Amino acid sequence: MKRWKQTMSALLLVTMIMGTACSSNTTNQPSSPRASSDTSSASPSGSGDASEELERKSIRVVFNNGGRKFPDKMDENNNPYIDFIREQTNLDITLQIPPADGYQDALNVIMASGNLPDSIYTFDASWFENYVKQNALQSLNEWIDKYGADLKKNIPEDAWKTVTIDGNIYAIPSMNAEPGNEIMYVRKDWLDNLGLQPPKTLEEYREVMRAFAEDDPDGNNKNDTFGFIMAENLARMAPLVGAFGIQKGMWTERDGQLVNSSILPEMKEALAFIAGLHKDKLLDPEWILNKEANFSEKIASGQAGLFSAFWYDTRGPILTSKNNEPDAEWIPLEFPVGPEGKQGTTGNGYIAGYNVVPITSKNPDAVVRMLNFMNGEGYRTLLLGFENEVWSMQDGKIVTNFEKHNEHIYRQTLGESIRPFGAKEEKDRRDSLGLEFNLNDNIDRIGKVAIRDQYFGVPTPGMGKYKADLTKLELEYFTKMIVGQLPIDAFDKFVEEWKKKGGDEITAEVNAWYTDNK
Structure with missing residues (x-):
């Protein structure tokens, strides 16, 4: 010790x-x-x-x-x-x-x-x-x-x-x-202004993002709205990644073994999709700097009409948006369906x-x-x-x-x-916090598609030695790939480094646990 x-x-x-x-003498406490x-x-x-x-x-x-x-x-x-x-x-x-x-x-x-x-x-x-x-x-x-x-x-x-x-x-x-945190919300009044239907597929989501960024959804004749908003450290993008059937950093089964989703080909596809949004200027250009406070402020002030909300944001930035603009109408969306028909969001442990x-x-x-x-x-x-x-x-x-x-x-x-x-x-x-906030409905929607980590043992020795550095490596590579500082094919180099720098050791430990707990 x-x-x-x-x-x-x-x-x-x-x-x-x-x-x-x-x-504190508990025998002298006043009786309830x-x-x-x-x-x-x-x-x-x-x-x-x-x-x-x-x-x-x-x-x-x-x-x-x-x-x-x-x-x-x-x-x-x-x-x-x-x-x-x-x-x-x-x-x-x-x-x-x-x-x-x-x-x-x-x-x-x-x-x-x-x-x-x-x-x-x-x-x-x-x-x-x-x-x-x-x-x-x-x-x-x-x-x-x-x-x-x-x-x-x-x-x-x-x-x-x-x-x-x-x-x-x-x-x-x-x-x-709660089974998870993130669920997609959109301003229906903006959809109505542009003659759009609530999106369901990933490509329909992309079209709504384009329209919100380029077609003046609030009708003020200013170029002051974003297609989609994310936050620092790759936050608030779980439903987009979930459209490819995985979640960042989680362990999932492939051919009877657990593998880390961050190194799967599906993650490369998800990053390519998000990088395309950034390249086409559909993302908030400052997303990489968005801390929680200014992220919420951009929603509340009418700069963003589509985002991955926490289930309780209906009592937070969405409520503030409605107070600021009485005509603002926010509705939950179906989770985006990816190219292979998959949906998902990060499930809590x-x-x-x-x-x-x-x-x-x-x-x-x-x-x-x-x-x-x-x-x-x-x-x-x-x-x-x-x-x-x-x-x-x-x-x-x-x-x-x-x-x-x-x-x-x-x-x-x-x-x-x-x-x-x-x-x-x-x-x-x-419900007691207000039925108008739809909190239980949000939770139920999340629970239907939440992707949970399939490793739920205690941290392995390798995690103690390498996980912090691997998380930092992942954040650096993924961020640079999304903003165009690295090509998407740099993902293959990331996987190689991840494995060499402790990922393979952790994977062996995780699968030893998995064999004993199937």
Whole structure:
């Protein structure tokens, strides 16, 4: 662990945090009026034997708060949501929240401190794998079998495979709630102005891009609109690449083996198509410099009428566009169909984070009890907030009190730490944000074509050594090819370099995993 040790000042910082957390006396916390205070013989659902009286235990847990603020006179250990969990699980729980900035570094300091908590949340798969190799984490199989009925129900088998090494489960994963992010949106009023129909095929998309760039779709007699807009680091182009049946950087099966999609001939075809858009001046000429803020501003200000939106952009730049131009009408599109009839967009990985139990903990059973409740019976409250306070049912729909929602936003620290997969509550939450934003429809459309990575194991040793450099190599080659600084045939040179600079080694490791997990 020597390579993980930090400076003394960093160690002091986390030690102070730990001391503060430890000093919180949970037995003196005010009881929550929202849950019964009689939990001396609690027996949470999913604990195994419903008649079993569960021992009251004290545990210390590390979560990532993401910099969220607490209301006045509240903190991570004094608020109604942590009280709710305490009372429903018969556990004395003390939260420890390192600073959001440098969170992973703080976890390394905690692991080196000799004063370890009972549970730690990390979003870094490499961190998780590293400490498994150091024999620093406990196997949780026994306790999941005994106390984790809801965990087993709400986390899919493929996710469990990711955290299972040599038959031992070393983490309880928190799941991604959405299947992917990107979906095509277009200004229908611009299509109508030009007498165009919503595009379906890749070539129809190209014609709409040409018309939006050249035919004055907003009717202001100015050359001030783009055909399509992308963002820095090759962002916001997933549906275009998906028309060739792949996604950048993902592993996909070919002839019984996993290969990286970035080196396939289909990627060369996708890059050739996008390079053609740039050459013909159909792309925003500044796309390579577009950070998220100015990307959104160009949409909101009427410079772009076709783009790959995030599923929640209907509440962001699209909403701002409508506020700026009341006649602006945005609609979702079918994902572009490529030359071989394929469609797709980037699918999210299953796992967003990992809850691990250090080897020194005497209470792995209590950690599983807590996480099982948070992932099961307690999740609705942790996600949505307290009923009739943050939200209420009106005409069969959830209506959110946004003032209370924002006041209680700190609760998401708990909900995000052990999110179930495909929970109905997620749909309820999205609808509660406003049916006019079509958030669930966007998610459903994405889910139908999302292309998921077929490697979902922990990072391999080769990934640790080479992945960062290979990603940089890919970004440099692909960007230069799109803007014309390199010919499309330079793709073959990229593949050759990718393989020599660690790609072949990683491919061998990935396929060793694939053979064992087919």
